Amino acid sequence: MDLQVNMVFNTFIKVSAAKAFASLLFTVSAATAVQAQTDNLHRQSTTYEAPTDPLVIKKLDKWQDQKFGMIIHWGLYAVPGMIESWALCSEDWIERDSTIAYPDFKNWYWGLNKEFNPVNFNPEQWASAAKSAGMRYLVFTTKHHDGFNMFDTKQTDFKITNGPFGNNPRANVAKHVFEAFRKEGFMIGAYFSKPDWHSEYFWWPKYATPNRNVNYDIRKHPWRWDQYKQFTYNQISELMHDYGSMDILWLDGGWVRPLETVNDEVRAWGAPIPEFSQEVDMPRIASMAREAQPGLLIVDRTVHGPYENYQTPEQRVPDTKINNPWESCMTLGNNWGYVPNDQFKSPAKVIHSLVEIVAKGGSLLLGVGPKPDGTLPEEAVQRLAEIGKWLEVNGDAIYNTRATEQYQDGDTYFTQGKKGTRYAIACLPEGEAVPATLEWSGNAPKRGSKMKLLQNGKTVKWVKEGEKVKVYLPGTLSNTAGAYPALAFAFTAE
Incomplete structure (x- = not known):
């Protein structure tokens, strides 16, 4: 871009509403977004290694009794109401306006932290809606792939407490979400993305960002990757030590994994796989996390081994019964996060899915995305209540x-x-x-x-x-x- 175009572009960013700009830049929405996400789902690993720690086994049995949970995706992507994080990823299934330069798009997206001001943030409403639905455990996104933190991490300034919502007494969002759901008797889970596209230790500005993976050769730059491993360890340590009792550490971003776990099954997913390991040192993380939270369930999604305590097929019900502990994570609407005019599943459809999942030995983790103001969409609340009416009288056939x-x-x-x-x-x-x-x-x-x-x-x-x-x-x-x-x-x- 020349200077004049740059000036016009920068002025446009400043004066345009986030939703209008997102509509122009990012055209993956509604049915297109659904299909794009379907093609890029986390596949379920087919190998399972049962835990041996007696406290983990006990916690896993308790979790298997709950059967129905809520996963909440909430972050910068709620402001324009677009697909969560993935617009930042430069892969060919992502569509953006071809007249906007990719670096400009990234700057705009990350700049949403200056607009994200959920003045009506109401975690009690969320917990009440989940309880009325008959849900019994929570997984909350403390950080998605875009690297924006919904907790007051000390490792970066890219967080909800460093923006227009920062002076609010409830600025440390994750803390208040966890507390609200604990008061309703929920098991508590922290979603955490292993990749962090905002961190310069993962996406180094020296190089382009061609896909979802780390954008430099770890073998040539071991210091930088060591910094990223420590960054990840420190953030998870904060969650495990400073946010009350935790039952589940739900790790997303299964492409960040040891190279030795990349088999033909993983390659068949179609996601780009580098020739080097993206290991974040799960043994060290798990040891620290379970010292702080004895019996903690760790769900390192798709990375079969000792840190995938239950499996997580996404947006689908498996064809047959699975004898290992597992959970289908599915959305109430078509999207994980808030998208205006999203099409929500009927209560009957959700109940039918829940019944089938439980009969096949699993649990249902249902996704709901709060609006940018911090409240749940009213239509979602109503549908959750209808689901709960059925469970109130039929729950004996589901729970335990x-x-x-x-x-x-x-x-x-x-x-x-x-x-x-x-x-x-x-x-x-x-x-x-x-x-x-x-x-x-x-x-x-x-x-x-x-x-x-x-x-x-x-x-x-x-x-x-x-x-x-x-x-x-x-x-x-x-x-x-x-x-x-x-x-x-x-x-x-x-």
Whole structure:
């Protein structure tokens, strides 16, 4: 750009609203963003190494009882309402306005820290909405790939406490989020991105930033990478020592990993993989973190080994039951963070996903993105409440359960409580009225035993016809179409 164009461009940045500028610069949105993210998801690792620490095993069992959690993506990307962080990444699946130079875009994006002022920040609203949804654990983004910190780290000035929100008594956002959810009885998880695209120890300004990886050869510049490892260690140490009791350290950015863990499975993801290790010294980090937080679950996503205590398939439900601890992380809308006019999934769709996930041995971590002012979208709050109404009466079939050998027959799924009670959960077609009878094969009740419908707590008539169980539903159930996303039954199995 020549001087005159630069002056015009700089003036435009100063006088334009962030949302309008984002719309011009970054065209990946709505359905396009969904497809782009789908093509670049964190794939689930297929190898699992069970923990041996008794405290971690105990914590993992407790976590598996919770079944339903909330993951909150909130950062600079909420200001323009765009895809989280990824617009900074110069890979061919990312679309930006071709008339804007890439360095100018990065400067604009990172400059959003001067505009991010969530004056209505209300973590109690978030915690209340999550509790009303029947959720029982939290994962909050303390830092995404863009490097903007939602906690008062001492390692960099690129943080929420160093901006227009800095003088607010609740400027140390993560602290107040964790406290609000603890008060509601949630298990607490800190999301932390291993890559940090704002750090000069990861993306060195000396070189271009061609993709998501560190942009220099670590083998040639070991000092710089050592600085990054210490930077990462120090930030995680702050989270583990200064923010109360932690249950989960949820590490994202699985391409930052030891070279020896890059196998054909990882290469098949299609993400660029350098020829050198991007190891951040997980043994040292884990030792420190668990000394501060005994029994801490560490979820080093996709990096199979001792620091991936549970697996994390993203935006999908696995095809079959998985015997290892696992969690599907999925969004309530089409995006992880806040995007205006996002299309939210119906409560029935979320409930059906939750039922299928739990029956296959997993947990559902549902993503919700707060608005730039610090409140949740009202439509999201309403949908969460509807999900909670179903769980309030049917939760026994979900919480504290484990997978059964036969976990599914068509649209009916099965779980088992720790005391042996078997549950059948029939997912009803969305928008349809309750039928007079339901049938499934397998998982038959003991002969002469009673079956209870959790929806009203009353026993229902059932018969076994060959291999099929036929259940007669009471006429007192509402015939309003869509009144029940699913019906759950409790019984003692043969």
